[in-house]
Amino acid sequence: MDDNRRQHPPPKRVVVCGGGIIGVCTAYFLAKKGAEVTLIERSSIAGAASGKAGAFLALHMCDDGPLSSLARASFGLHCSLAEELDGPQSYGYRPLTTLTISVGESELPSKSSILPSWVDGRVKTGEIIGTTETTAQIHPQLFTHALLAKAVTEYGVQVVTAKVEGIAVEKEGVVVKVDGGGVIGGDAVVLALGPWTSKLPELSSIVRVYGKKVHSVVLEPRDGDAITPHALFATYYPAHGMGPIDSDFFPRPTRDVYICGPSVEVETPDGSESVFPDPESVQILKSVAGIVSSYLAKNNVTVKSEEAGLMPCTDDELPVMGEIPGMKRCYVASGHGYWGILFGPASGVAMAELVLDGHATIVDLDCFSPTRFTAKKV
Numbered sequence: 001m002d003d004n005r006r007q008h009p010p011p012k013r014v015v016v017c018g019g020g021i022i023g024v025c026t027a028y029f030l031a032k033k034g035a036e037v038t039l040i041e042r043s044s045i046a047g048a049a050s051g052k053a054g055a056f057l058a059l060h061m062c063d064d065g066p067l068s069s070l071a072r073a074s075f076g077l078h079c080s081l082a083e084e085l086d087g088p089q090s091y092g093y094r095p096l097t098t099l100t101i102s103v104g105e106s107e108l109p110s111k112s113s114i115l116p117s118w119v120d121g122r123v124k125t126g127e128i129i130g131t132t133e134t135t136a137q138i139h140p141q142l143f144t145h146a147l148l149a150k151a152v153t154e155y156g157v158q159v160v161t162a163k164v165e166g167i168a169v170e171k172e173g174v175v176v177k178v179d180g181g182g183v184i185g186g187d188a189v190v191l192a193l194g195p196w197t198s199k200l201p202e203l204s205s206i207v208r209v210y211g212k213k214v215h216s217v218v219l220e221p222r223d224g225d226a227i228t229p230h231a232l233f234a235t236y237y238p239a240h241g242m243g244p245i246d247s248d249f250f251p252r253p254t255r256d257v258y259i260c261g262p263s264v265e266v267e268t269p270d271g272s273e274s275v276f277p278d279p280e281s282v283q284i285l286k287s288v289a290g291i292v293s294s295y296l297a298k299n300n301v302t303v304k305s306e307e308a309g310l311m312p313c314t315d316d317e318l319p320v321m322g323e324i325p326g327m328k329r330c331y332v333a334s335g336h337g338y339w340g341i342l343f344g345p346a347s348g349v350a351m352a353e354l355v356l357d358g359h360a361t362i363v364d365l366d367c368f369s370p371t372r373f374t375a376k377k378v
């Protein structure tokens with residue numbers, strides 16, 4: 001049960017560790033509910049997956065499973081935050097139509113009426129899987145920065161640059177140990193360290209959160225006006241050898257097209273600065289782009305970025321959100337996998353409720369509790 005109803009007075013000072021979307025949303029909603037919040041980030045805000053994601057949002061794509069209510073609540077919160085923070089202007093919030101397509105060198109160009117005109121390559125139509133009512137996008141780094149700016153200016157969140165090295169529960173509260181021997185104290189702590197979560201000694205034997213590397217490119221087409229707000233989930237069937245390769249196309253309001261590719265589990269390096277793209281994976285994304293659309297072919301685009309990010313994943317593909325077993329007032333919020341940008345706001349509200357009120361009402365956190373891992377070991 002996450003129903004950790006209060007025996008102590010509610011925490012006033014909360015330390016949130018990790019400045020990705022999950023940490024920033026948690027800090028924002030904690031501070032909005034009245035807590036004094038310190039956010040600790042070792043390098044840059046949204047410098048890891050939270051700045052490199054496609055940031056596609058869907059109301060219904062997690063339906064029929066334990067993630068459905070988290071997805072639905074968070075999609076709604078993204079809509080209301082976009083109004084509050086002028087999302088269309090400040091971080092590229094916009095509704096999209098979403099299609100699946102299959103792509104192959106042996107396909108003939110499709111003339112289907114559901115395909116936008118810029119999808120003029122060797123593509124076979126799939127289906128419309130999202131409308132402007134059910135799918136949308138943001139720019140993840142701009143969103144995270146916009147939310148943090150409001151958290152700082154309106155709700156007094158303090159941001160500290162330091163590497164968290166450990167946590168300890170003491171009689172008077174919790175202590176976060178940072179590099180250089182410093183400590184930051186509070187009444188409660190939330191660890192939102194993405195794929196670095198299990199690197200913390202206190203968590204390594206309790207939860208396994210690991211990184212899956214995903215590559216992305218951002219292409220600026222010469223004829224950007226032709227690119228309409230249609231997201232594409234493409235499956236590419238190479239002519240020889242390899243099996244199918246999935247890639248996702250998210251045109252942005254800035255006229256750029258963001259494309260990201262399949263994921264592979266990798267060793268999590270010490271920091272996000274050490275996550276580098278592999279040239280071969282980047283080349284595959286650029287080649288698929290040219291097969292999907294002549295507007296995205298090599299000679300018709302400027303390559304604006306080639307990146308890789310680590311999605312924080314768990315073995316059962318569910319986030320880990322709850323109090324850490326055996327550590328009172330220490331919480332974890334991580335492992336949000338492919339949908340962390342979508343899940344950010346509702347995860348932030350849920351964690352703020354859990355920490356300050358003793359239980360979450362926005363979503364039922366029971367199935368995300370870290371106790372599911374410790375229970376299996378007994």
Ligand SMILES: Cc1cc2nc3c(=O)[nH]c(=O)nc-3n(C[C@H](O)[C@H](O)[C@H](O)COP(=O)(O)OP(=O)(O)OC[C@H]3O[C@@H](n4cnc5c(N)ncnc54)[C@H](O)[C@@H]3O)c2cc1C
Nearest residue numbers: 018020021022042050054055056164194309339340341342
């Ligand atoms: C290429 C790609 C495409 C994606 N596309 C989508 C999408 O379309 N839609 C969607 O919903 N999601 C998408 N995701 C998933 C989403 O980006 C992640 O689930 C989400 O960003 C995870 O956020 P986080 O805050 O948990 O982790 P992170 O973004 O990894 O943030 C963790 C932060 O903790 C900091 N940190 C780590 N260790 C320490 C320490 N010891 N001390 C202090 N700070 C520390 C890190 O520096 C980092 O800033 C995508 C991910 C990738 C990689």
